[in-house]
Amino acid sequence: MAQFELSKARVCAVVNVGSGRKAGPTIATQLHERLSGRVAELDIRKVEKGEDLLAIARDAVEQGFDLIVAAGGDGTQAAVASAVTGTDAAMVVIPGGTFNYFARDLGSGETVDEALKIFDAPMLRRIHVGEMNGMIFLNNCSFGAYPEILKRRESIYKRWGRSRIAAYWSAVAALWNLRHPLKLVVRANGTERRFTTALAFVAKSAYQLEVFGLEGAQDIRDGKVALLVARAQRPAPLVKAALRLAMGKTARYHDFDLIAAEEMELETLPKHEYVAHDGEKTWMDSPFRVRVRHHALAVLVPAESQGRDAA
Numbered sequence: 001m002a003q004f005e006l007s008k009a010r011v012c013a014v015v016n017v018g019s020g021r022k023a024g025p026t027i028a029t030q031l032h033e034r035l036s037g038r039v040a041e042l043d044i045r046k047v048e049k050g051e052d053l054l055a056i057a058r059d060a061v062e063q064g065f066d067l068i069v070a071a072g073g074d075g076t077q078a079a080v081a082s083a084v085t086g087t088d089a090a091m092v093v094i095p096g097g098t099f100n101y102f103a104r105d106l107g108s109g110e111t112v113d114e115a116l117k118i119f120d121a122p123m124l125r126r127i128h129v130g131e132m133n134g135m136i137f138l139n140n141c142s143f144g145a146y147p148e149i150l151k152r153r154e155s156i157y158k159r160w161g162r163s164r165i166a167a168y169w170s171a172v173a174a175l176w177n178l179r180h181p182l183k184l185v186v187r188a189n190g191t192e193r194r195f196t197t198a199l200a201f202v203a204k205s206a207y208q209l210e211v212f213g214l215e216g217a218q219d220i221r222d223g224k225v226a227l228l229v230a231r232a233q234r235p236a237p238l239v240k241a242a243l244r245l246a247m248g249k250t251a252r253y254h255d256f257d258l259i260a261a262e263e264m265e266l267e268t269l270p271k272h273e274y275v276a277h278d279g280e281k282t283w284m285d286s287p288f289r290v291r292v293r294h295h296a297l298a299v300l301v302p303a304e305s306q307g308r309d310a311a
Contacts, residue, residue: 016072073097107307
């Protein structure tokens with residue numbers, strides 16, 4: 001890692017005012033108070049619901065800003081990372097969502113106040129990210145049941161509010177109503193394997209796998225992606241596996257098959273698949289070509305951070 005010269009940086013803060021508990025306006029004020037007068041230039045851009053956050057972040061990079069502050073949940077972080085990856089710019093993570101896995105993985109702080117301390121002694125680290133069909137992802141991409149979970153979660157959030165309990169309940173409700181398993185062909189490490197499954201996901205966060213008691217964390221630290229394929233095909237066994245997952249008591253080597261590689265190709269049936277990625281969801285076409293972009297994203301972390309890709 002290297003020291004980042006904040007005083008010379010042109011800084012653009014991209015604040016998603018609709019993330020998580022709607023704390024965006026407060027975060028924008030905190031960023032202004034913390035950075036005003038300490039950087040060469042400060043531009044705070046509040047992103048409202050329906051606006052193209054990725055385009056706003058890309059504009060900031062193209063305009064020559066050295067540092068993009070991403071304030072929001074994991075979807076916000078992934079959008080900003082997509083704009084910053086492979087460029088001379090860096091990003092810093094200010095958590096404003098429900099789970100904030102990327103912030104926790106980096107060791108940059110689970111709260112806004114903790115993350116703002118990064119600016120006291122910012123260190124620059126280059127990390128690995130995942131890419132699928134040209135789309136950058138930070139935590140995971142999922143097929144099968146999980147996109148349905150996200151759809152169910154939004155309706156539960158609207159009725160009961162955003163919370164981790166509501167998110168877990170949406171998972172159980174969606175899994176119980178699952179009807180159609182996914183057919184999946186995986187080509188990796190010179191071999192081809194075929195699965196029929198209710199759920200498959202490609203992980204790039206060792207921290208997230210460890211939180212849920214899943215194998216594959218060390219493979220990710222070794223610069224690979226980890227594909228986990230649920231052995232369950234029907235609602236009842238999948239719900240049981242999901243509950244074990246939520247409690248961090250997954251039966252390793254029993255609930256999921258693991259394939260780890262630096263790159264892989266996934267072919268699904270149906271071909272037109274609803275994909276969940278870092279908390280967002282998008283219709284995409286199979287086949288899905290997945291690879292690791294090594295040291296492609298520059299991020300600011302606290303000097304004492306031992307998080308993602310610290311070695």
